[in-house]
Amino acid sequence: MKTPEPESALSEPLEAGLYIVATPIGNLGDITVRAVDILRRCEVIACEDTRVTGKLLKHCGVSTRMQRYDDHASDKQRAMLLDMARSRPVALVSDAGTPLVSDPGYRLVREAREAGISVTSIPGACAAIAGLTLAGLPNDRFLFAGFLPVKEKARCDVLNELGGVDATLIFYETGPRLERSLRAIAELWPEREVAVARELTKLHEECRTGRAQELAEWYAEHSPKGEIVLLVGPPSDAPPTGDPEALLREALSEMSASKAAGKVAKATGMDRQTLYARAVELKSQ
Structure with a gap:
């Protein structure tokens, strides 16, 4: 089913510049009417994977030309996009969610602003925020820390660095690495409340909470799939254990x-x- 047409006149040309467009993190129905309007009226869409973005565009009935732009994009590719954005509307999307949140695009936006090119953000879905709303952890203060390092020492160093932050910590994680990260958290912060939110907005959405050790044991027996948001409650959320x-x-x-x-x-x-x-x-x- 196609997304309804926005009320704005689609015949009106879009102003030149760079448009940062958030896309769904799982459920294609989460694309906003404004996002579809912008994607339809831009002249080119810079994306991480044309196959992934192509499915979304087909769902929305958008035929705008796509151009690959990811972490491996060269300076030449970035300069070409910036040159286009000086005179034409160019959209930037990631495979899922809000661009620049653990996704490529930082350098493109930074250089666009330095060059005086208009930059507009079209807000929408973000896995980190969706996970926070489900977890039931304190959310008056939170810190998004991206992906934890793969190597054990580096992972522990990052956790130690963040240990005293008086806020809920939000990480992105993958299924194969989740258990190891949970065991590292259990060793450092055995009494903090932890939440694992995965398959967000999809049919098998899940948010499981408890102590890190309990969750590590659960996922050792139930291999997790899909993209994962890992949240750790703040120090004040962990009561003293014993004398x-x-x-x-x-x-x-x-x-x-x-x-x-x-x-x-x-x-x-x-x-x-x-x-x-x-x-x-x-x-x-």
């Missing part, structure tokens, strides 16, 4: 004062420096 003094003494039996303080801080949300000072005292006794 901090007892936890500190137990940790000191296996590791240094510094590492023990760090471990207990992650488990309880207490100030690391305060715990370290106490750990040094206990070590000297």
